[in-house]
Amino acid sequence: MSADDGAGRGLSRRRLLGAAGLGALAAGTAGAGAGYAMADTSPPPVVVDPDALPIRFEGVHQAGIVTPSQDRLYFVALDLTTEDRNSLIALLKQWTVAARQMTQGNDVGEMGAVGGSPYSPPEDTGEALGLPPSGLTITIGFGRGMFVDDKGKARFGLDGLLPDRLTDMPSFSGDRLDDALSGGDIAIQACANDPQVAVHAVRNLVRIAFGRASVRYSQMGFGRTSSTSSAQVTARNLFGFKDGTNNIKVEEKKAVDDFVWVHQEDGPAWLVGGSYLVTRKIDMRIETWDRESLTGQQAIMGRTKGSGGPMSGGDEFAAIDFDATNEDGEPAIDLKSHVRLAHPDFNNGAKLLRRGYNFVDGSNGLGQLSAGLFFISYQRDPAQFVQIQRSLAGLNNDLLNEYIVHVGSGLFACPPGVGPTGYWGEKLFA
Numbered sequence: 159m160s161a162d163d164g165a166g167r168g169l170s171r172r173r174l175l176g177a178a179g180l181g182a183l184a185a186g187t188a189g190a191g192a193g194y195a196m197a198d199t200s201p202p203p204v205v206v207d208p209d210a211l212p213i214r215f216e217g218v219h220q221a222g223i224v225t226p227s228q229d230r231l232y233f234v235a236l237d238l239t240t241e242d243r244n245s246l247i248a249l250l251k252q253w254t255v256a257a258r259q260m261t262q263g264n265d266v267g268e269m270g271a272v273g274g275s276p277y278s279p280p281e282d283t284g285e286a287l288g289l290p291p292s293g294l295t296i297t298i299g300f301g302r303g304m305f306v307d308d309k310g311k312a313r314f315g316l317d318g319l320l321p322d323r324l325t326d327m328p329s330f331s332g333d334r335l336d337d338a339l340s341g342g343d344i345a346i347q348a349c350a351n352d353p354q355v356a357v358h359a360v361r362n363l364v365r366i367a368f369g370r371a372s373v374r375y376s377q378m379g380f381g382r383t384s385s386t387s388s389a390q391v392t393a394r395n396l397f398g399f400k401d402g403t404n405n406i407k408v409e410e411k412k413a414v415d416d417f418v419w420v421h422q423e424d425g426p427a428w429l430v431g432g433s434y435l436v437t438r439k440i441d442m443r444i445e446t447w448d449r450e451s452l453t454g455q456q457a458i459m460g461r462t463k464g465s466g467g468p469m470s471g472g473d474e475f476a477a478i479d480f481d482a483t484n485e486d487g488e489p490a491i492d493l494k495s496h497v498r499l500a501h502p503d504f505n506n507g508a509k510l511l512r513r514g515y516n517f518v519d520g521s522n523g524l525g526q527l528s529a530g531l532f533f534i535s536y537q538r539d540p541a542q543f544v545q546i547q548r549s550l551a552g553l554n555n556d557l558l559n560e561y562i563v564h565v566g567s568g569l570f571a572c573p574p575g576v577g578p579t580g581y582w583g584e585k586l587f588a
C-alpha cells in the first residue's frame with residue numbers, strides 16, 4: 159500500500175504521483191510568471207496523464223473485457239496445487255484484495271514494498287513503485303481443471319457447478335498444440351500501458367499463490383491487436399495489417415450484451431454477467447509472409463494493407479461487399495480470405511470480442527523470430543469461437559493458414575465483477 163516518505167508515513171503510488179504532478183504544476187506556474195510578467199496570469203491548462211487515472215476494479219462485469227484495450231499484456235495460466243477448498247477460497251480472497259490495490263496504483267499489502275519490517279521480505283515486490291496505475295486491469299478466468307480432475311471427479315466441492323459449456327476445446331484441422339502452452343486451472347490476464355506494471359501485477363499474484371498454485375505458462379504481449387472501443391485507433395498485427403476493425407466495440411451495447419456476457423438463461427447462476435475467455439497462441443511465419451507480394455497479402459486478408467478498407471472498396475469501416483467483383487470478374491473479396499471466412503454472414507451470425515496481442519519470444523535459433531499473435535476472445539458461449547475457428551481452420555480454408563500455426567489453447571469461464579467487499583468467484587462458494 160505504501161512507500162516510505164522518509165518520515166515513516168506511507169505514500170501510495172498515487173500520492174507520490176500526485177505530489178510529482180503538483181510539483182510540475184507549481185514549476186509551470188512559476189515559469190509562466192517569470193517569463194511573461196505582464197501577460198495573461200491565468201494558470202496554464204493542467205494536462206492530465208490518462209495513465210494516472212485508475213480503471214475501476216469493481217463493477218457488474220470484470221474490467222479488462224470491454225474496457226479499452228491497453229498496449230501491453232502479461233497473461234498467466236496456473237495449475238492449482240492444493241486440493242483444499244478453504245485454501246482456494248482464501249487464495250481468491252487474497253488475490254482480489256491485491257488486484258484491487260494494484261489496479262488502483264497501490265502496493266500490495268498493508269505495508270507495501272518498503273513500509274514493513276526490515277527483517278521480513280516486503281509484501282510488495284516493488285518494481286512498480288512510483289509508476290502510475292497505467293490503465294492496469296486484472297481479469298480472472300476459471301478452467302475446467304478447477305472443477306473436475308482428469309477422471310471427471312469434482313474438485314474443491316464444486317460438484318454441479320461446472321458450466322456445461324466449459325468443455326475441452328475440440329481439436330481443429332492444422333492444430334499443433336503444445337500441452338505445456340495450453341489449458342490451466344486458472345487464468346489471469348493483466349493488461350496495462352506499461353509492461354512493468356503488468357508484470358508487477360502477475361508476479362505479485364503468483365507470489366501470493368505460493369504453495370497453492372503454480373505457473374503452467376505465461377505470455378507477454380504488446381501492441382494490442384484489437385480495439386475494443388470506437389475511440390481507439392485500430393492497431394496492427396505483425397503481418398502489418400490493421401486488426402480489430404470489425405470487432406465488437408464497447409459502444410455497441412446490444413452486440414456486447416448479445417455476444418459477450420453470459421445471461422441468466424445460459425446458466426450457471428454464478429457465471430451470469432461473466433464471459434468465456436478463449437486464448438490461442440498462434441505462431442506467425444513472418445519471414446515467409448514477408449516474401450508474399452502486397453497483392454497476395456491483401457487477397458489473403460480481404461483488406462488493403464494501408465487503410466484497412468475491404469478489397470470490395472471504401473475506407474476502413476466501409477461494409478464489406480462480398481458480391482463485388484474486380485475488373486477480371488473475380489470476387490473482389492477472395493472466397494478463402496480471412497475476413498470472409500471469419501465474418502458473421504458465413505458463421506450463422508457468430509461474433510466475438512477480440513482482445514489479442516502481438517508477441518515476439520526471441521528467436522528460434524534458425525535466424526527466425528518466434529513471433530505471433532496471442533489471440534484472446536471473449537464470448538457468451540465458446541460455441542461462437544468454435545463456429546468461426548471451424549470455418550477458418552485447415553489448409554483448404556483460410557488462406558492465412560499457410561502462414562500461421564496454432565500452438566497453444568485455453569478456455570476459461572470468467573466470473574462477473576465484484577463489489578467493494580466481494581471476491582473473485584464468490585458466488586461459486588456461496
Ligand code: HEM
Nearest residue numbers: 395399400401402403404440497500501502531546547562
Ligand atoms: C495470426 C492469426 C490471425 C491474424 C493475423 C488475424 C488478422 C485479422 C485481420 C487483419 C482482420 C481484419 C481486420 C478486422 O476486422 O479486425 C481480422 C478479422 C477477423 N478475425 Fe482474424 N486474425 C487471426 C486469427 C483469427 C482467429 C483465430 C479468429 C477466430 C477464430 C479470428 C477472427 C476474426 C474475426 C471474427 C474477424 C472479423 C471478420 C469480419 O467480420 O469482418 N482471427 N483478423
